[in-house]
Amino acid sequence: MKIVVQVKLMPEASQASALSATLRTVNEVACWVSEVAFEHGVPREYELRRHTYAELRARGIGSQAAQHTIKKVRDAYTTLKANIRAGNLGKPGSKRRRKAQTKPVALRPQAAHPFDDRCLSWQYDAQTVSIWTTSGRLKNIRFTCSADALKSLREHRRGESDLLERDGSFYLVAVCDIPEPDPYEPGAFIGVDLGIANIATTSTGYKAAGRNLNRHRRQQRELRRKLQAKGTKSAKRRLRMRRRKEQRHAKNINHIIAKKIVTEAERTSSGIALEDLGGIRQRVRLRMPQRVTLHSWAFHQLGSFLEYKARRAGVPLVYVDAAYTSQTCADCDHVDKKNRIDQATFICRNCGVVAHADRNASRNIAARGESAWTAGRESRVPATP
Secondary structure, eight states, X not given: OEEEEEEEEEXXXXXXXXXXXXXXXXXXHHHHHHHHHHHTTSOOHHHHHHHHHHHHHHTXXXXXXXXXXXXXXXXXXXXXXXXXXXXXXXXXXXXXXXXXHSSOOOOOTTOOEEEOTTTEEEETTTTEEEEEETTEEEEEEEEEOXXXXXXXXXHHEEEEEEEEEETTEEEEEXXXXXXXXXXXXXXXXXXXXXXXXXXXXXXXXXXXXXXXXXXXXXXXXHHHHHHHHXXXXXXXXXXXXXXXXXXXXXXXXXXXXXXXXXXXXXXXXXXXXXXXXTTHHHXXXXXXXXXXXXXXXXXXXXXXXXXXXXXXXXXXXXXEEOTTTTTBOTTTOOBOGGGBOSSSEEEOTTTOOEEEHHHHHHHHHHHHHHHHHHHHHSOXXXXXX
């Protein structure tokens, strides 16, 4: 399985200037390549290279950097096409979709740029890198990372690494190809119900309450509102300093929750059943005050963390249909919208069982996960007459 490892570069002042100038230059020429691609109807990469490679070399871009610039632009158009096809930019004829289709793709001056082993070399013992820039080759640029990240880089790094600039700091994002163990045969399944009031509730009794995270989000929104209303230079500086603070906090919480669930599944030789919530933001209709909470709900991030941690540990994971899991009684399978009294209370209208609503839903998800796993293992070959 492939994971990414991010390290922070610690360049000197002259090295930082060269790195920043390199990113600005390659992204500037990438915008020009994007305009050429748009004019020619976004041709294939080989044809696009014929239109742009000579000019890129004439502008002082190295041969490998020119190749990566062209490929990066072509990949950007591939991503745009996939987003349009998936409906992520709105329906046909919508303003957002029309705007994306009628102008070239633009890249930010600090956007990431890929470097292969010809342009970038790693010295793991010294924790330094050597990298190509528009000012020449820079050597002995120090980097810092955790011991586990350094071990992953030393043993499993493969392919390209991306250089990016964020808030004046430089990072390298490397791809590591880690061996993936074969999943074991689970004895049972742990159902995971995802929500906003409770971030995750499992059928084994673990509950990650969302009270603190939701309070943190409200505080951050209120602080941003006040600073934006103030509008002074110091307020704007404060806003820049607090960028992504809420995002990092939520990401850390999701990592902790995912690790606890996967560890419990591995300890008990169980699988993990996760509800498929794709498209829920388009399906659900909420009042204006509730929309901010829904759109800041990082359920997909938690699901992706659970998936890759489970694969890394060899824990089986299946996705199941989330329809009616919160309205179905886990004891008698009776489905009724009135079974869900409120957010936290479930009372079955058929058998009278009283349970926590999220815990009941997680038990239904666990049962569906076990059924999906069994169905996937059953032979579909007709019986011999």
